[in-house]
Amino acid sequence: MKPRTLVWVPFVFAALFVVLALAAGTGALPTVVRVENETGKLLAAAGCLAAAYAFESGDYMRRAWLYSGGCLLLLLVRDVTIIQAIGGTFTPGQLTVVQGTLVVVANASSVIGTWLLARAWTVSGLEEAPAGTRWALRGAGVAVSLLVTGWPLCVDASKLLAGDLAAIPWVGSDLGDTIAFALVAPVLQTALALRGGALLWPWALLTAGGFCWILYDAGWGFTELLHVEADPRARVAVEAMRALACTFVGGAGLAQRAVVLRGYADAERAKAAA
Amino acid sequence: MGGADTSGNAIADRIAARLSLYLGPHTGRAAVKTFALKALGRGPETLTLGDVPALQQALRPMLRTFVGRAQCEVVLQQIAQELGL
Numbered sequence: 071m072k073p074r075t076l077v078w079v080p081f082v083f084a085a086l087f088v089v090l091a092l093a094a095g096t097g098a099l100p101t102v103v104r105v106e107n108e109t110g111k112l113l114a115a116a117g118c119l120a121a122a123y124a125f126e127s128g129d130y131m132r133r134a135w136l137y138s139g140g141c142l143l144l145l146l147v148r149d150v151t152i153i154q155a156i157g158g159t160f161t162p163g164q165l166t167v168v169q170g171t172l173v174v175v176a177n178a179s180s181v182i183g184t185w186l187l188a189r190a191w192t193v194s195g196l197e198e199a200p201a202g203t204r205w206a207l208r209g210a211g212v213a214v215s216l217l218v219t220g221w222p223l224c225v226d227a228s229k230l231l232a233g234d235l236a237a238i239p240w241v242g243s244d245l246g247d248t249i250a251f252a253l254v255a256p257v258l259q260t261a262l263a264l265r266g267g268a269l270l271w272p273w274a275l276l277t278a279g280g281f282c283w284i285l286y287d288a289g290w291g292f293t294e295l296l297h298v299e300a301d302p303r304a305r306v307a308v309e310a311m312r313a314l315a316c317t318f319v320g321g322a323g324l325a326q327r328a329v330v331l332r333g334y335a336d337a338e339r340a341k342a343a344a
Numbered sequence: 345m346g347g348a349d350t351s352g353n354a355i356a357d358r359i360a361a362r363l364s365l366y367l368g369p370h371t372g373r374a375a376v377k378t379f380a381l382k383a384l385g386r387g388p389e390t391l392t393l394g395d396v397p398a399l400q401q402a403l404r405p406m407l408r409t410f411v412g413r414a415q416c417e418v419v420l421q422q423i424a425q426e427l428g429l
Contacts, residue, residue: 125412132412194406196371197378266368269410329366330415 073271073328076321080278083110084313091306099302103309108149110316114279115142117323118183121272124330130186130193135323137183142316144176166236173239177246184249187276188256191263199259211255218288219248247287254280272326279318286311355396355427356380356388362423363403366411379403396427 087106094102118139125132148169151157157165191198198204223244229237257280261273289308293299356376364372373388376399380388383402384395391399400420407416 126414129412130409190409194409195378195382196406197374263371264368266370267364267366267372269366270368330412 073268073325076271076275076325077278079321080282080314080317083113083317084310087313088306088310091302091309096302099305103305106309106313108146110313111142111146111149113320114316114323115139115146115320117320118142119323121323121326121330124327130190131326134183134186134190135326137179137186138319139183139323141176141180141183142319144172144179148172148176170236170239170242174242177242181246181249181253184253184257184280188253188260191256191260196263204259207255207259208252211252214284215248215251218251218284218291219244221291222287223248247283251280251284251287254284268329268332272322272329275318275322275325279315279322282311282315282318286315353389353391355391355393358426359391359396359399359423360388362419362426366407366419375403375406379406393427393429396424396429400424 087102091099091102091106118135122132122135122139125135151160151165151169151172160168199207223241226237226240226244230241254277257273258277261270261277264270264273286308289304289311290299293301293304293308296304298304360369360372360376362372363375366372367375376388376391379402380386380391380395380399383398384390386395400423404416404420407419411419
């Protein structure tokens, strides 16, 4: 698949979801959303793992992609526990602990993966942008992140402080989102620096995925602020952002794999020509 | 993430062109400049064929980070082949 195609796939996936969701009506909407949610996570996890296993054991980017994919796999496992036949084998207390642990560990994995990706430029030893530019970008990333996740983080943290242990996974998720969103800025910086090269595509698609995750969280914030969270159209609009985010991340993984494996193809061609 | 204009040195430009396939033209040139300075203490405009092994060695960690160890070696080998080394 050509990298440019990977740019369009998320829009096709999201558009397909929106059409099906609006056609499904209120009764079938939860099913359509569930299918979109799990399909998106599967595509994203598959892309991350495809990228990770294009690298060799010990490669820096393999770890980054594995942690990113690990988050999605753990969230898929959490979603499996929502199935009554599986979740029903636990007591309600056990289920809360299992699901909470999976969400917290998944978010930790996402933060590590995004941190490794955000640090790739520095680790490479390439010349850094001037300190002023770097700090301005980091500041902007943190500001946008806190704007989106600050309020839910405060609400969930106050629930936890009031003794509601069920808020632990929400606090973990909010913290994970806050850090991961702030790290979109250095990922964007890397994507911009790689423009014109084959590596632009994985980094640009990763950035697009990060922005869509921010829009997804911001979308939920807006629906709650406007008290329209029960409106199916609002839910579809917000879920479309998740569809885009997941497929952009999956596409980024495939683009990364294509770049890495192209090297093998180049070497084979050179060997054949020699 | 600064860069530099074309060095005017054929060897540096060939290496930058190869790197630019992955990193883009701006960062490809910047990489040659950065690692020439780090490895040789001189700018890319002074590169000779004798400097290439040291420059390749300096480029290795950067390439390993972005494209992995296996592809890093492929790229370095392609650079050597293009320069007739």
